[in-house]
Amino acid sequence: MRFNLTKEFLEQVHSAVQSNDFEWIDKNVLELHFVDIAEILDELPNEDAKAIYFRMDEETQADVLMELEEEVRDRFLKSLSKKEIAEQLENLDSDDAADILYEYDDTEIQEVISHMEDDDAADDIVDLLNYDEDTAGGLMQKEFLHAEIDWTVEQCLIEIREQAKEVDKVYTIYVVDSLNKLVGVLSLKELFFSEPNHKIRDLYQSKNIISVKVTDDQDEVMRLFDKYGLVSIPVLDYQSKLVGRITIDDVVDIIREEADRDFQLATGISEKVEDNASIFRITKARLPWLIVGMLGGTLGAKVISSFEGSISHVPALAFFIPMITAMGGNVGVQSSAIVVQSLAKGNQFKSIFAKLGKEVLVGLFNGLICSSLIFGIASIFGTIDLGIVVSASLFVVIVFAAVMGTLIPLILDKYDIDPALATGPFITTLNDVLGLFIYFSIGMLMYA
Amino acid sequence: MRFNLTKEFLEQVHSAVQSNDFEWIDKNVLELHFVDIAEILDELPNEDAKAIYFRMDEETQADVLMELEEEVRDRFLKSLSKKEIAEQLENLDSDDAADILYEYDDTEIQEVISHMEDDDAADDIVDLLNYDEDTAGGLMQKEFLHAEIDWTVEQCLIEIREQAKEVDKVYTIYVVDSLNKLVGVLSLKELFFSEPNHKIRDLYQSKNIISVKVTDDQDEVMRLFDKYGLVSIPVLDYQSKLVGRITIDDVVDIIREEADRDFQLATGISEKVEDNASIFRITKARLPWLIVGMLGGTLGAKVISSFEGSISHVPALAFFIPMITAMGGNVGVQSSAIVVQSLAKGNQFKSIFAKLGKEVLVGLFNGLICSSLIFGIASIFGTIDLGIVVSASLFVVIVFAAVMGTLIPLILDKYDIDPALATGPFITTLNDVLGLFIYFSIGMLMYA
Numbered sequence: 001m002r003f004n005l006t007k008e009f010l011e012q013v014h015s016a017v018q019s020n021d022f023e024w025i026d027k028n029v030l031e032l033h034f035v036d037i038a039e040i041l042d043e044l045p046n047e048d049a050k051a052i053y054f055r056m057d058e059e060t061q062a063d064v065l066m067e068l069e070e071e072v073r074d075r076f077l078k079s080l081s082k083k084e085i086a087e088q089l090e091n092l093d094s095d096d097a098a099d100i101l102y103e104y105d106d107t108e109i110q111e112v113i114s115h116m117e118d119d120d121a122a123d124d125i126v127d128l129l130n131y132d133e134d135t136a137g138g139l140m141q142k143e144f145l146h147a148e149i150d151w152t153v154e155q156c157l158i159e160i161r162e163q164a165k166e167v168d169k170v171y172t173i174y175v176v177d178s179l180n181k182l183v184g185v186l187s188l189k190e191l192f193f194s195e196p197n198h199k200i201r202d203l204y205q206s207k208n209i210i211s212v213k214v215t216d217d218q219d220e221v222m223r224l225f226d227k228y229g230l231v232s233i234p235v236l237d238y239q240s241k242l243v244g245r246i247t248i249d250d251v252v253d254i255i256r257e258e259a260d261r262d263f264q265l266a267t268g269i270s271e272k273v274e275d276n277a278s279i280f281r282i283t284k285a286r287l288p289w290l291i292v293g294m295l296g297g298t299l300g301a302k303v304i305s306s307f308e309g310s311i312s313h314v315p316a317l318a319f320f321i322p323m324i325t326a327m328g329g330n331v332g333v334q335s336s337a338i339v340v341q342s343l344a345k346g347n348q349f350k351s352i353f354a355k356l357g358k359e360v361l362v363g364l365f366n367g368l369i370c371s372s373l374i375f376g377i378a379s380i381f382g383t384i385d386l387g388i389v390v391s392a393s394l395f396v397v398i399v400f401a402a403v404m405g406t407l408i409p410l411i412l413d414k415y416d417i418d419p420a421l422a423t424g425p426f427i428t429t430l431n432d433v434l435g436l437f438i439y440f441s442i443g444m445l446m447y448a
Numbered sequence: 449m450r451f452n453l454t455k456e457f458l459e460q461v462h463s464a465v466q467s468n469d470f471e472w473i474d475k476n477v478l479e480l481h482f483v484d485i486a487e488i489l490d491e492l493p494n495e496d497a498k499a500i501y502f503r504m505d506e507e508t509q510a511d512v513l514m515e516l517e518e519e520v521r522d523r524f525l526k527s528l529s530k531k532e533i534a535e536q537l538e539n540l541d542s543d544d545a546a547d548i549l550y551e552y553d554d555t556e557i558q559e560v561i562s563h564m565e566d567d568d569a570a571d572d573i574v575d576l577l578n579y580d581e582d583t584a585g586g587l588m589q590k591e592f593l594h595a596e597i598d599w600t601v602e603q604c605l606i607e608i609r610e611q612a613k614e615v616d617k618v619y620t621i622y623v624v625d626s627l628n629k630l631v632g633v634l635s636l637k638e639l640f641f642s643e644p645n646h647k648i649r650d651l652y653q654s655k656n657i658i659s660v661k662v663t664d665d666q667d668e669v670m671r672l673f674d675k676y677g678l679v680s681i682p683v684l685d686y687q688s689k690l691v692g693r694i695t696i697d698d699v700v701d702i703i704r705e706e707a708d709r710d711f712q713l714a715t716g717i718s719e720k721v722e723d724n725a726s727i728f729r730i731t732k733a734r735l736p737w738l739i740v741g742m743l744g745g746t747l748g749a750k751v752i753s754s755f756e757g758s759i760s761h762v763p764a765l766a767f768f769i770p771m772i773t774a775m776g777g778n779v780g781v782q783s784s785a786i787v788v789q790s791l792a793k794g795n796q797f798k799s800i801f802a803k804l805g806k807e808v809l810v811g812l813f814n815g816l817i818c819s820s821l822i823f824g825i826a827s828i829f830g831t832i833d834l835g836i837v838v839s840a841s842l843f844v845v846i847v848f849a850a851v852m853g854t855l856i857p858l859i860l861d862k863y864d865i866d867p868a869l870a871t872g873p874f875i876t877t878l879n880d881v882l883g884l885f886i887y888f889s890i891g892m893l894m895y896a
Binding site: 373377 | 612
């Protein structure tokens with residue numbers, strides 16, 4: 001049976017805590033998967049959550065703590081003393097502990113660290129805090145398995161057994177030389193099924209090892225995980241010494257975040273907002289693009305007003321304004337979306353001109369089909385003249401929008417601006433103004 | 449040094465193959481990571497690719513084959529005899545082999561299978577072909593490590609050593625009872641560091657094991673990997689017997705595909721198209737939404753034409769048509785995007801009414817801010833009267849669009865239609881028509 005959180009269950013938990021019925025809590029809450037426990041604590045008042053949290057064993061505490069929603073975790077940790085926080089951090093993987101401390105200021109960090117009893121753990125965390133949050137150094141953890149190239153299998157087994165106490169997810173053993181430089185990898189499988197007196201030197205694999213430097217950007221880390229289908233990657237410092245590893249679970253989180261961000265930019269939301277963010281924050285995240293849209297609309301009004309004469313003369317021209325702007329926007333967003341996706345995949349092999357040529361051709365086809373259709377519709381609606389104006393301008397607008405939609409993200413990317421910016425209201429607004437100008441210019445030519 | 453494919457290198461490879469300089473190929477191509485080899489073969493003529501492919505050892509062949517782009521792989525396999533295909537399939541994991549055979553018709557499958565020499569492998573593949581491609585059964589592979597609960601550690605080590613020859617990525621050992629029912633899991637770490645005479649029964653972990661049934665939908669599989677941070681999941685049949693496992697690399701592919709699809713729907717592309725698809729296919733993928741947009745535009749034209757009198761009377765009304773439609777579209781897409789994302793995360797805890805209430809509040813705020821701004825702009829542009837009409841209708845349109853943007857994806861989801869459909873041109877078009885109606889109605893009231 002899979003756990004499914006209901007309002008009724010939450011109320012039961014709450015009243016059990018209130019009435020000190022911890023037997024019920026132990027049986028019905030603490031026996032659950034830590035992810036489910038975190039889901040419950042997310043929804044409880046802080047005092048309830050605290051009472052339940054401190055009944056768990058250390059390992060579960062660490063797992064639950066990292067599963068809590070960020071806001072809930074911050075609130076929870078704020079209600080603890082610095083000494084209690086230090087105790088919690090000691091149970092965590094170094095990267096998770098560093099992630100939490102990133103939020104604190106220097107004096108707070110010093111105070112927390114001073115309360116930590118495990119000096120090695122404290123050193124690891126302090127070290128990680130030196131790296132930028134979105135570099136490989138900021139993503140990596142200090143816990144990993146490593147073997148020296150001159151060890152025998154027997155010696156390695158003893159060492160690894162000791163190391164494994166600190167390492168949660170075991171994927172690969174990194175092989176280093178006497179200077180701690182990465183020289184290759186060894187799978188657990190190979191190690192365990194080899195003769196005890198064999199040397200690591202004769203077992204490890206040194207070909208095509210994929211690694212990153214501490215300063216590499218997280219986008220590069222993601223690209224490598226994606227391209228080479230990795231589950232973990234070793235991280236090296238400037239001297240090629242092995243200093244950490246990044247595992248796939250962290251990368252999956254980033255993949256999701258980036259996909260969410262692209263989606264939000266494409267749909268006109270300027271920053272990441274959680275589902276449960278305050279109304280003020282949501283409003284703030286959406287307003288920038290709405291104002292861009294409004295300024296675009298004002299520019300559009302300016303364009304139309306300069307053709308006021310044509311509208312007075314042929315009011316039917318106004319009928320097709322929404323169609324022209326909508327189609328320009330749609331085509332522009334389609335083209336830019338494809339470019340953004342292929343840029344995100346690091347697909348730079350084809351030249352800009354090849355992409356542009358293709359988009360123009362697609363635009364020509366779609367333009368031909370759409371404008372033939374609209375010629376019929378507009379002619380029935382108004383006159384043949386109107387049909388000619390609307391269909392001719394629709395054709396030009398579609399081709400133009402395809403070109404703009406392709407070029408703008410490519411240009412943004414060239415200047416290191418996130419090309420996903422181009423998929424949203426930006427391209428729509430630009431194409432609106434351009435489309436209106438084309439439409440009324442053709443209209444004026446026709447009716448002049 | 450990381451490999452980076454260039455046009456020059458491709459030409460060198462091509463001429464090396466043409467001049468039978470396989471020494472050069474061995475040194476410069478076959479020494480690369482299999483992902484990079486696949487990237488090269490993707491770009492070569494089929495004859496070149498074949499010549500290089502058959503110089504690789506079996507393991508690299510299997511890795512490279514699964515890394516090729518789908519179209520290239522299909523073309524490559526089509527150029528082989530059924531017997532050669534059978535030989536290639538025998539090197540693959542069962543799920544990969546099944547994925548390839550899904551594309552063939554029944555007689556072709558039979559012919560290929562009849563050429564396979566390894567009967568067990570053939571049975572596994574035939575078995576997998578029985579499952580729907582987007583269920584857990586269709587995703588799983590038959591290769592996994594399992595231990596019986598009554599084995600001793602010593603016995604288990606011998607068995608696992610044998611099993612591990614077939615299993616590429618080793619994460620967890622699944623523990624089954626004598627009827628092959630899943631009872632728990634055991635990590636390699638625990639197995640290897642336990643006394644030889646201990647029993648698996650005393651070592652394995654049976655609490656909170658997450659598994660799926662063969663018939664579970666791939667969305668459910670993804671949700672579980674995501675929620676519980678899994679790297680692999682066991683797959684059970686109707687009788688809870690262990691029949692396969694799904695690993696995170698397959699799931700990462702699906703996460704990406706789904707994110708791409710949501711993004712494409714939001715940007716008005718009706719089906720998945722590869723970057724290198726033909727112009728005809730790209731046109732086809734985009735045309736449906738363009739036609740929807742055109743029909744919406746026609747409907748918009750109909751609405752405006754019924755207010756032709758107002759436009760003749762006050763041509764300035766036409767100036768703000770693009771602003772009203774653009775803002776309705778933008779707000780609608782923003783609201784629907786948030787709902788779609790929270791539905792995708794399985795976040796159903798909050799009721800529809802809570803979501804709707806929040807969106808309406810955000811709409812009210814944004815509406816107030818935007819319409820105050822536009823009141824100023826439109827008043828300067830035209831008259832105070834125009835300012836009142838434009839700002840009042842913008843306010844109503846923004847609130848309406850927020851409501852529609854929230855409700856439509858929720859309704860689609862209720863009827864099991866992909867809610868992401870609502871984020872694209874659909875919501876924009878609907879809001880265009882609605883917005884125009886509101887705008888001109890208010891305009892008519894003002895100027896009546």
